Amino acid sequence: MDHREPPIVVTGGLAWCIAAGTHVFEQMQLPGEVVAADTPAAVAERLHADPGAAVVYVCGAATPRHFHGLERLRGEHPHAHLIAASPEPDMSVAQHARALGLLGYTHFDAAPEATADVIQRVRAGERAFMPADQPPSSQPPRLADPDLERRVQRLTRRERQVMELLGQGFANRDIAEALGLREGTIRIYVHRVIRQLGMRNRVDVALCASRMNKPA
Structure with a gap:
């Protein structure tokens, strides 16, 4: 019997967001293969192949461009396991994702186990919004070098x-x-x-x- 975890599909409105998200989540060694989907058609293809996939939309910043992308994703896949993400904790992105009815939110600075928990809970149909009001205290300074x-x-x-x-x-x-x-x-x-x-x-x-x- 195949116990493979459903994939984690990383998408976004800009190529650098998708590339960055794919790299960060691969490094976290999350439950499930991390795959990039650089077009809406690629997202749809992945969801058709595996409806249980978690789809992570990376917002580079809290801007209308990214929010429109979240809205489009939600409209096209209302029953998918949708998660918003941002490079760092961003309350605006988290709030917008919640308002649109997405199931979860995470960010690149989160501990791997915390992001894994968000993904697993969202796959189970639960809501899982990581706190976004402040960065984790254990994180290094923004420009540590x-x-x-x-x-x-x-x-x-x-x-x-x-x-x-x-x-x-x-x-x-x-x-x-x-x-x-x-x-x-x-x-x-x-x-x-x-x-x-x-x-x-x-x-x-x-x-x-x-x-x-x-x-x-």
């Missing part, structure tokens, strides 16, 4: 604006519109920020920025 903090401080004002907007879940097109620049120029800024911070990609930059809580 002094060298990284120095590199961030050396960014130009424009580079820090781009970094901040990445942390809020903005795509290049939206950053360009917000700053009044061309999308090609934003791509250059993003590459410069990645290089100057010594990071691998825009996902790492976005996660770092989302934890800073500092204005650009």
Whole structure:
């Protein structure tokens, strides 16, 4: 008999949110295979194959873009085991998920056993909303690496604006519109920020920025 746990399907409105969520939840070694679904069709396909799957929608920030994505997911799959997630504790995301009727909420800074408990309870049809009013006291400072903090401080004002907007879940097109620049120029800024911070990609930059809580 197959006792395989249903999968944990990670989705979201932006590619970096999906990539970050998939990476974080894989590291947590949660009950069930973690799989990415980068389109609504991919989510539907996964749920058709396994209706017991838990679907985690990653909100990069509490913005209309992400909330609209949550609403669409809820409307398309009203009976699925839906969970909202955010890079760090975010009361607005948790409250919006609850208001929409999602079954749960978690965040990347949560202990693996706490996130596993949310997923298991949601799979059982229960509501499981992790407290989002403050980060766990055991978590390290937002910028624990002094060298990284120095590199961030050396960014130009424009580079820090781009970094901040990445942390809020903005795509290049939206950053360009917000700053009044061309999308090609934003791509250059993003590459410069990645290089100057010594990071691998825009996902790492976005996660770092989302934890800073500092204005650009």
